[in-house]
Amino acid sequence: MSGPAMPKPDQATLARREEIVADMRVIVPGEGVVDAVNSMRAFESDGLTAYRQLPLVVVLPETTAQVSRILKYCSDRNIRVVPRGSGTSLSGGALPLEDAVLLVMSRFNRILDIDYANRAVVAQPGVTNLGITKAVEEEGFYYAPDPSSQIACSIGGNVAENSGGVHCLKYGLTANNVLGIEMVLMDGEVVRLGGKHLDAEGYDLLGLMTGSEGLLGVVTEVTVRILQAPETARAMLVGFPSSEEAGQCVADIIGVGIIPGGMEMMDRPAIHAAEDFVHAGYPLDVEALLIVELDGPQAEVDHLLSRVEEIAAKNGATTSRVSNSDTERAAFWAGRKAAFPAVGRISPDYYCMDGTIPRKELPKVLAGMREMSEKYGLRVANVFHAGDGNLHPLILYDANQPGELERAEDFGADILKLCVAVGGVLTGEHGVGVEKRDLMPEMFTEADLNQQIRVKCAFDPEHLLNPGKVFPQLHRCAELGRMHIHRGKMPFPDIPRF
Amino acid sequence: MTTFTPTSATEVLDTVAWAVSEEAPLEILGHGSKRGIGRPAQTEHVIDLSQLTGITLYEPEELVLSARAGTPLAEIEALLSDNRQELAFEPMDYGPLLGGEAGRGTIGGALMSNLSGPRRIKTGAARDHVLGIHAVSGRGEAFKSGGRVVKNVTGYDLSKGLAGSWGTLAVATDVTFKVLPAAETETSVAVRGLTDEQAAFAMAAAMGSSAEVSGAAHLPETVTGKVIDGALKGMASTLFRIEGFGPSVDYRVDSLKHLLASQGEIDTLPPETSRLLWREIRDCRPFSTAHGKPLWRVSMTPSQGHAMVMALRMRTAADVFYDWQGGLIWIQMDVEPGAELLRGLVAANGGGHATLVRAAPSVRAAVPVFQPQPPALAALSARLKEQFDPKGVLNPGRMQG
Secondary structure, three states, X not given: OOOOOOOXXXXXXXXXXXXXXXXXXXXXXXXXXXXXXXXXXXXXXXXXXXXXXXXOEEEOXXXXXXXXXXXXXXXXXXXXXXXXXXXXXXXXXXXXXXXXXXXXXXXXXXXXXXXXXXXEEEEXXXXXXXXXXXXXXXXXXXXXXXXXXXXXXXXHHHHHHOOOOXXXXXXXXXXXXXXXXXEEOOOOOEEEEEOOOOOOXXXXXXXXXXXXXXXXXXXXXXXXXXXXXXXXXXXXXXXXXXXXXXXXXXXXHHHOOOOOOEEEEEEHHHHXXXXXXXXXXXXXXXXXXXXXXXXXXXXXXXXXXXXXXXXXXXXXXXXXXXXXXXXXXXXXXXXXXXXXXXXXXXXXEEEEXXXXXXXHHHXXXXXXXXXXXXXXXXXXXXXXXXXXXXXXXXXXXXXXXXXXXXXXXXXHHHHHHHHHHOOOEOOOOOOOOOOOHHHHHHHOOHHHHHHHHHHHHHHOOOOOEOOOOOOOOOOOHHHHHOOOOOOOOOOOOOOOOO | OEEEOOOOHHHHHHHHHHHHHHOOOEEEEOOOOOOOOOOOOOOOEEEEHHHOOOEEEEEHHHOEEEEEOOOEHHHHHHHHHHOXXXXXXXXXXXXXXXXXXXXXXXXXXXXXXXXXXXXXXXXXXXXXXXXXXXXXXXXXXXXXXXXXXXXXOOOOOHHXXXXXXXXXXEEXXXXXXXXXXXXXXXXXXXXXXXXXXXXXXHHHHHHOXXXXXXXXXEEOHHHHOOOHXXXXXXXXXXXXXXXXXXXXXXXXXXXXXXXXXXXXXXXXXXXXXHHHHHHHHHOOHHHOOOOOOOEEEEEEOHHHHHHHHHHHHHHOOEEEEEEHHHOEEEEEEOOOOOHHHHXXXXXXXXXXXXXXXXXOHHHHHHOOOOOOOOHHHHHHHHHHHHHHOOOOOEOOOOOOO
């Protein structure tokens, strides 16, 4: 992919590369500075592999003091910095820049404190999401947000992206499960937000930081909430003759007050691809398949399963199975979890989208996608976090066929525009990054975007941290600070005031 | 002094734009139920949002509700209740605590003060449930953020940025919240006669179990008689709320009682009593009569709350009770607020923050009501304020002097 235009490299910085590398070696001694082209290749892209760029230099600090010195050094010399966790972003959030230091946080890989009494874990940002659960599971605890990349993605990256997963409807996103962070601002200042206590003493800067995609500060420590794992979990596999009926079933389940631990939907192409791949036992004669997982005490799960079965039957379910063992439950999920690679088997390439829509608009959006599929001559398979309306259309294409890639990108953009048009959003959990940056005006006016950029100005006024991501244009802060004041008369003089 | 009473977002925009052009500071007011919190306002003009009302969208099956910022919380909660739903962050009512009426407050005010209740430990605060906003910044510009769907990472979450900003960054005109099904039933378990320290252990054990406790509070002996018409009078009460579907609640109450059996005498409170109890804990009912006494709201590491309180009691007379597993401590001082003493002890016991939610205006003008921040953080907060409200026209000085 050609990709959206990135900020023009600063020639002065490129010219000083050797000096910068040497200075980085002073700050981070040993193996922590990588400048050989061959070694830097490993860092040239993230999970959005279509975009690639070698950085100026790769630096892997080990301490907060080093991060602070690196950022201060770069800030003083107007050098750009791109932070990176495990590099699993699907939106190009960690895509390097030619003239930027790539700050890789993977050596921050220790868990610092496990505090069961306060149900908190303090971890360095390079610890993986699953690593936190692994560290506490022997006591029966876990960390709830579970993005599909949880085996690899880092907790610091989760904060940057406000990562979700299949359990968000019941257990929340990263933002709802992070209690505190330590971070370094671009000028090298170290600040702590939150801790093991709840809420902020001033502005909710933690709320702003979560999901800021590495543009506001570099996270150097994270405190998360851990939960006692549910006593049991059982899943139901329900097939429907149409997506409308499946959608109504989801609405009715929530309507009677049930919030399942997970609720996933797949459409016919996704069902078939998954079944061919992992033989999960999915019915092949249905248009939509729901996986409903209920978790909690045995008594609750049994009680709710029977109600969900009734609701499914009432909505015309043609097949319905309940898991009777953890093995069977895992089998129900196996197909869904393998959906992306399964689609990868039936098409040379695929492009994964990530819009969120009000659930009731699902039939309209699916119909829209069918039309677009014909228009662009490309197939599409859908997996859907049905509980919270987060849709992952997978557009099938072949990059070796001239023009297909461009058509896939246009198709994807059209899907996201449709999501916004029906009241949804461009991205539910993958982030804006580079990928959806230029679609931001579909959802936001210039005034909306400018107010977001002003937040950026409070944290990083020179736009040195991760530029080229999220915002289509980063206006200079001085320009944004100007006030256009219209000397006015008293407002709405006709209405009562006293 | 002029009070502007806009009835539309456009009128809010006109008012703020005018205030910016005149550099005339505005006090941002909903029902005024929390007007006594913060440094006393010193503004020439008031923007009263109580006429900017109306629920503009409510789709129970989509778990979403939008309303104009001045819509009464009571109206929203009544509508949700009719549909067996609720604002799961359980917004407290500061009215009676501050000497006002009960049942007042707007949805915009709930966001701006980041309200929550006993369920904060399980389900979060207003910040965790807000999905989107429309607002007018102190630059006199309208902007929006977020949306109406739960899962959304498109751009910065300015909705959360406004949570707890006490009207000092922007005037919200419309807000959208996630709503959730209300629990079918609830039961509470009371363990009697525990010391503060024993209660901390019992609460940690309960919260760390799979009983899904949605409220964990400890009322020391001096406080326990001041809720549910004195029914718990006599011995300290450590209280646990279990909510959900009938069979599940029964099962979890049993398992919790089993877990806590060795701790002390155990009582069970039926649904009606339980609802009243947690409403009174939520609204800090035990301290809602002594309006002359300074009242603190402290948020700190749950397991360290009791140690902080013990140290405090060695130095001064204070009445306290604990919510949030011991991490939220309401402290009623006898005479002096003792800000430095209290904040010093919080810092020495794992850190957190102390807000002086009730005190005479002269005290609030002299003592920092909100926890002072370390220099780097204070500077960052000041820069954020500058970016939203460069002329300082929105609730100037309310959060800091």
